[in-house]
Amino acid sequence: MQTNTKPRQERKHIRKTNTSGLYSRAFQQAFVKLHPRNMLKNPVMFLVWVGTIVTALVTIEPNLFGTSPGDNPRLFNGLITIILFFTLVFANFAEAVAEGRGKAQADSLRATKSDSTARKLLPDDTTQEVSSTALRRGDRIKVISGDIIPADGEVIGGIASVDESAITGESAPVLKQPGTDIASSVTGGTRITSDELIIRVTADPGQGFIDRMISLVEGANRSKTPNEIALTVLLAVLTQVFLVVIATLPTVSVYVKSPVSIAVLIALLVALIPTTIGGLLSAIGIAGMDRVAQFNVIATSGRAVEACGDINTLVLDKTGTITLGNRMAEEFITVNGHSAKDMAQVALASSVFDDTPEGRSIVTLAEKLGARIDFEPNEAKGLEFSAKTRMSGTDLPGGIEVRKGAVDAIKGFVRSRNGKLTPELDAAFEKVSRLGGTPLALCKDNDIYGVVYLKDIIKPGISERFDQMRRMGIKTVMLTGDNRITASVIAAEAGVDDFIAEATPEDKIEVIRSEQAQGKLVAMTGDGTNDAPALAQANVGVAMNSGTQAAKEAANMVDLDSDPTKLIDIVTIGKQLLITRGALTTFSIANDVAKYFAIIPAIFPEIGVSALNIMGLASTQSAILSALIYNALIIPALIPLALTGVKFRALSADQLLQRNIFIYGFGGVIAPFIAIKVIDVLITAVGLA
Numbered sequence: 001m002q003t004n005t006k007p008r009q010e011r012k013h014i015r016k017t018n019t020s021g022l023y024s025r026a027f028q029q030a031f032v033k034l035h036p037r038n039m040l041k042n043p044v045m046f047l048v049w050v051g052t053i054v055t056a057l058v059t060i061e062p063n064l065f066g067t068s069p070g071d072n073p074r075l076f077n078g079l080i081t082i083i084l085f086f087t088l089v090f091a092n093f094a095e096a097v098a099e100g101r102g103k104a105q106a107d108s109l110r111a112t113k114s115d116s117t118a119r120k121l122l123p124d125d126t127t128q129e130v131s132s133t134a135l136r137r138g139d140r141i142k143v144i145s146g147d148i149i150p151a152d153g154e155v156i157g158g159i160a161s162v163d164e165s166a167i168t169g170e171s172a173p174v175l176k177q178p179g180t181d182i183a184s185s186v187t188g189g190t191r192i193t194s195d196e197l198i199i200r201v202t203a204d205p206g207q208g209f210i211d212r213m214i215s216l217v218e219g220a221n222r223s224k225t226p227n228e229i230a231l232t233v234l235l236a237v238l239t240q241v242f243l244v245v246i247a248t249l250p251t252v253s254v255y256v257k258s259p260v261s262i263a264v265l266i267a268l269l270v271a272l273i274p275t276t277i278g279g280l281l282s283a284i285g286i287a288g289m290d291r292v293a294q295f296n297v298i299a300t301s302g303r304a305v306e307a308c309g310d311i312n313t314l315v316l317d318k319t320g321t322i323t324l325g326n327r328m329a330e331e332f333i334t335v336n337g338h339s340a341k342d343m344a345q346v347a348l349a350s351s352v353f354d355d356t357p358e359g360r361s362i363v364t365l366a367e368k369l370g371a372r373i374d375f376e377p378n379e380a381k382g383l384e385f386s387a388k389t390r391m392s393g394t395d396l397p398g399g400i401e402v403r404k405g406a407v408d409a410i411k412g413f414v415r416s417r418n419g420k421l422t423p424e425l426d427a428a429f430e431k432v433s434r435l436g437g438t439p440l441a442l443c444k445d446n447d448i449y450g451v452v453y454l455k456d457i458i459k460p461g462i463s464e465r466f467d468q469m470r471r472m473g474i475k476t477v478m479l480t481g482d483n484r485i486t487a488s489v490i491a492a493e494a495g496v497d498d499f500i501a502e503a504t505p506e507d508k509i510e511v512i513r514s515e516q517a518q519g520k521l522v523a524m525t526g527d528g529t530n531d532a533p534a535l536a537q538a539n540v541g542v543a544m545n546s547g548t549q550a551a552k553e554a555a556n557m558v559d560l561d562s563d564p565t566k567l568i569d570i571v572t573i574g575k576q577l578l579i580t581r582g583a584l585t586t587f588s589i590a591n592d593v594a595k596y597f598a599i600i601p602a603i604f605p606e607i608g609v610s611a612l613n614i615m616g617l618a619s620t621q622s623a624i625l626s627a628l629i630y631n632a633l634i635i636p637a638l639i640p641l642a643l644t645g646v647k648f649r650a651l652s653a654d655q656l657l658q659r660n661i662f663i664y665g666f667g668g669v670i671a672p673f674i675a676i677k678v679i680d681v682l683i684t685a686v687g688l689a
């Protein structure tokens with residue numbers, strides 16, 4: 001087996017979104033989002049919202065809820081109100097920036113959509129000009145070179161090249177023709193660049209692929225993911241606990257003769273409840289979907305992206321996913337005393353009707369070796385390759401049957417016609433298999449002529465990717481229709497954990513089910529109609545954009561670049577999303593330690609808790625304001641991290657947890673001590689407190 005030693009070509013396809021004006025629009029949105037209907041969705045921030053209103057009231061009338069202590073309660077309460085207000089604005093800003101990136105992408109997609117006129121084919125095959133919005137599922141339309149295809153559909157006539165760059169960003173035109181699974185589906189909004197096509201419309205207006213993409217990247221129907229809901233509930237419970245604790249403080253404070261004003265209580269509450277993660281939570285989720293979109297993958301829901309982070313098992317095809325997949329006939333190995341010329345002749349006859357890349361490469365090699373068609377093609381009949389029979393071939397005039405296919409399939413064919421099998425055949429089969437190639441046996445009636453060596457190459461860099469997966473605790477399973485020896489050679493070289501050889505399409509769904517029965521979450525890629533049930537069964541199913549409509553509908557993600565290895569990148573993004581959320585939650589809660597040390601001694605200076613005043617803050621007021629200012633500023637400070645995700649390393653879940661607790665837990669305790677002290681010095685210097 002030869003492998004390419006060139007470094008792996010990075011096929012990143014990061015989509016560029018126009019970010020000019022993104023921040024100013026997000027800043028405006030941050031104010032719009034202050035509407036109570038919006039704030040209610042986030043219990044932690046809603047409490048801050050209520051607190052802001054109360055502090056605003058005691059700014060206007062300091063004695064509204066009992067007397068406010070201090071020299072100038074109005075100034076102090078006013079400062080608290082401003083800081084709380086900005087805490088809300090910063091949290092909304094985080095969400096708006098995350099949403100804004102998706103909106104920019106939606107706008108660029110929308111630009112590809114235009115209400116054009118379409119040529120609808122009437123039952124008598126004459127054409128009628130109609131508006132593209134009048135087209136319905138089932139209509140037949142004609143598109144000619146230069147047209148924007150007005151709707152999603154299946155090609156039922158003609159052959160033409162189509163520029164799909166509007167959705168894939170890839171400028172090379174794609175050939176479209178009827179019949180073939182892959183090449184017969186077209187997407188509305190793409191442009192036909194040659195010839196003409198007859199298309200059967202498969203989507204009503206507004207329901208097409210681009211329409212769905214727009215609403216997805218816009219987050220129009222984004223709903224919270226299960227993990228996000230769980231965390232929201234946890235944060236709400238934590239918030240309630242602090243609320244109860246703070247509510248008992250006035251009683252305590254009367255007892256220790258150190259009255260605490262309502263504004264101070266609210267400041268203390270806001271400092272202690274998890275506003276950092278509460279403010280960044282939805283931004284983290286939106287950014288995760290957005291990162292997937294930047295990889296040119298469209299996810300149908302945030303849930304799907306998040307599920308990627310929990311994946312235990314990755315099911316991958318061999319041909320085209322782990323290997324480059326353009327299997328070419330490399331060599332004909334003759335058996336049973338047949339000459340090379342005779343074998344080439346039979347190989348050509350077996351493949352003239354075989355339209356697969358394998359079939360075409362066999363024709364090319366046979367012709368190179370001098371073979372020529374020596375029968376009347378109109379009197380012969382082609383037998384298409386199927387993954388079930390694992391054979392293809394031609395019925396020649398005069399009842400002669402020429403077949404090629406998987407060696408055991410051809411052996412079965414020959415045996416059923418009382419042909420003889422020789423050890424020579426097994427030797428040729430083994431030779432090709434041990435090279436990691438696909439051996440195809442070739443026969444004419446019951447006589448075996450030899451073995452065709454279909455050569456394939458493992459994608460450069462793929463074994464490093466599998467190593468990465470293993471370190472993350474993800475099991476990789478390779479599925480192939482190929483024989484056991486070839487499968488084991490490729491599996492060993494690529495470094496997958498497990499493989500299944502001689503797999504039928506049904507085996508795929510079986511593998512997924514059995515992994516799921518053990519409580520595993522499974523991800524897979526696929527493109528054919530065959531794959532649709534397996535894509536639906538998998539927890540994460542990624543369909544290739546080049547695939548059939550059925551596969552795309554069954555999947556929860558569509559890869560616009562049709563690159564099966566993208567699944568590995570998506571899993572990484574999902575993991576990163578979960579890790580980012582965990583890290584920022586840890587950080588947010590660890591922050592409380594420092595805020596506690598800053599505020600409690602400041603509130604109760606009389607009763608000796610000043611022993612806690614290890615920070616040596618200037619005054620009660622300065623301590624409270626410093627803690628609150630830190631609490632507000634930490635949100636925008638962490639927006640970049642929330643949007644890009646914490647730096648990702650391929651480690652097991654346990655190692656990652658340890659590492660993150662160390663960095664974000666320990667860092668979360670230390671950072672506010674320093675920051676609050678610095679803010680205290682600054683605001684004292686400018687005379688604010």
Ligand SMILES: Nc1ncnc2c1ncn2[C@@H]1O[C@H](COP(=O)(O)OP(=O)(O)OP(=O)(O)O)[C@@H](O)[C@H]1O
Binds near residue numbers: 354390
């Ligand atoms: N055009 C063809 N004509 C005859 N036999 C073929 C042809 N293409 C493939 N085969 C045989 O059928 C087997 C099954 O093919 P199938 O496409 O299901 O699996 P595969 O391509 O080998 O594996 P993978 O699951 O990685 O795609 C192949 O291993 C090969 O032996």
Ligand SMILES: [K+]
Binds near residue numbers: 270272274
């Ligand atoms: K807080």
Ligand SMILES: [Mg+2]
Binds near residue numbers: 319481
């Ligand atoms: Mg295949």
